[in-house]
Amino acid sequence: MSALASTYKGSNKRYRGWVLPILGMAVWWLAANQGWSTSGLLVSPHKVAETAWSQVASGQFWRAISASLARNLSGFFIGTGLGLILGCLLGFSRLFERLVGPSFNTFKQISLFAWIPLISVWFGLGDVAKVVFLSLAALVPVVVNTCDGIRNVPGNLLEVARVYRFTRWQTVIGVMLPAALPSIFTGIYLGLVYSWLATIGAEYLLVSGDGIGNTLIDGSEHFMMDLVLFGMVVIGLVGWALNTLARKVERRIQRLYGITPR
């Protein structure tokens, strides 16, 4: 039976979460207005909003964000596609797992960012290099979770398949893949998150072209705190949106399988 959500939220408790942010904003606004610090870095919230508006209105924001997202999504799709194939190979074939598995495990331990200099030499500083990097970022979690999901198909379900004389193909399609789906999905979810994180990093390190990361770097180079803050908010929002979307889909799949979400 699906577990019943037992939280009873007192109506006043929901507002507690807003106390800190509102307080923080108030202090910030006060500090900016009263000029508590003479450093040019203390920009008022007002200024940040102004900058935000001008960015959006002038179209700069849209250019940047679409460039970033386009790269992110292409890297994500390529990485996920390749990752699914690799993960399936690792999961289904014992031989392949012995051949490639240990090397892959070692590879995934090395920080991805350490590969950037190599990538930049081989692929330049442009979009290609960035997409390659992003694909790698998405590929790792997809492979790991897909492989795990396939290997951890419950043995007792596989026995049912034997009892009903499923052919190998039927077992793979009818039992192993559906049973592995929640895990595969977790991998894809992580791939989405990681490739977004990698997008920002890629834009810092492979500095050419448009992107939200570039906006941020610009801001810091020109000491424009308002631009930096604006960029951070955008990044946070996009990350949150991707997260929420992925979590929603994940929850649907979990509900289908009767896995009670924590």
Place this chain on the structure above:
Amino acid sequence: MSRAHATARHLHKDVPHSSASIERMPAFPARPARRVRATLNTAGKWRARLGNSALPWLLPLTLLGLWYVGTERGWLSEQVLPPPAFVYQTLSDLITSGDLWMNASASLQRVLVGFVLGAGLGMALGLAMGLSKTIEDYVFPTFNALVQIPVLGWLPFALLLFGIGEPLKYVLIAHAALIPVTLCTLQAFRQAPKGLLEVGAAYGFSRRQIVTDIVIPSAIPPIFTGLRLGFTKAWLSLVVVELLASSEGLGYLIAYGRQLFQLDLVMAAVVVVGAVGLLIDRGFEAVERRLNRGRPVTLGRLQ
């Protein structure tokens, strides 16, 4: 009463037979009996074991071979792909000249300071939120929102505030470590096993005793997992930060090598980064395994 003496075999007499008995599945066409593999004799077993442990080396060795041949034959320019010998030479040069130690220790020192700061803060935060629902209600939503911004997103902001010096790195690394540690610690204290808590209540444990004797011991493994994750993240962000903004350290070596198109240096540094990270992670894993003895293990998800 005669029915009572009917034997089982004639039971169906009591149930009216339908005229056509139900069609049953015919016996499936018999497959030839699957030959169960006889246990290998010792020689066979050795061969199998050897083959099994040799397999993982096949791929790396092939790649290494290709790399070697490729550079010998000049398939790619030296600047794009230096010969393995070069990389090895560079690596040993680094070691003998003391450069490696200097840079590695700079990196390690940074990551240690940052990690201790971040983990300490993270544990305190996680503890406070985990033990007190009130604090959690006030703090957690904000925390969650700030977590949405990746560490790299904070970099320009921190750059503006702290400049390029050491504090920048400490802050960023601490931030990277803080997030997983806080989340795991929070989880650890939230999920004190209910059954044990009830035992404490049944035996009249004081609130303090419940915390020290039940909550804390059962929270240690998840906290440790958090520390391990935190360290991994800290090490990862160290590399990025050094790539972008430093004048010594392993990440700096990588960036420097790339500037000068000395890929052998880059590769050597990458190898060292990977090795150190791996070693430390294995150390954490060993401790984690000891802590988790006798419990259902849920190793922290690294990737």
Place this chain on the structure above:
Amino acid sequence: MSNALNHSPGYVPHKNGLRLENISKRFVSTAGDDTQLQVLDNVQLDIEPGEFITIVGASGCGKSTLLRLILGLDEDYDGRILLGETPIHGTGLERGIVFQDHRLFPWLTVEQNVAVGLKNAPLSAAQKREAVTEHIKLVGLQDFVASYPHQISGGMAQRVAIARGLVNRPSVLLLDEPFGALDALTRTRLQRELQHIWQHEKITMVHVTHDVDEAVYLGDRVVVMQPNPGRIRRIVDIDLPRPRNRSDARFIALRDDVLSDFAELS
């Protein structure tokens, strides 16, 4: 109460009769020492078509192992198992099973789960649909055809498993402690239902259980097994009419008789 001979003289292999000939199985210790575990030792049994056999015994007596051998999931044993005149090899749709953990596929509805039993059956799609509907009705779950396993209770899930086991009309249905994971009330109800289904389908059933009461309630014959090594201690005929009454003096006498075997063993 006569202990029926394991092999009746003049036994004529009926089309659907199940015969176990000299079944032995050994586990060898993997620890390197020479310890062996004789899980089954020369088990012989003849099961008439349409009979309801219950196998009862303490843990470790090999009853579940025996079932797995009949099912064909395990082929590493000495001896022969014949269905009719054919020795069995591996699994086959003519031998169905209900596991203790229902093992329904969590991503399929009740209806789809029952249909899994017919996946490789030589029937047309329409015939399959009809069989599925009929068997869902047989177990009384026609209102839940579109539900998922996690939405129904354990007892209901087990009924789906029974439907799945029967849907392709096997010659033999094996049941491995099917009610072991259920509460006592559901268990009693399902025992009654199982009996009805058996009388309706007239199918041979081999039912393994550790519950002596259940064994005597359900079976035409109760096979008592003992462990170390696993062998048949004796077979008890239950000639009581159905529906059986647990308060009946004869029932109680038979049950106590079977139980006495276990008292000796402990």
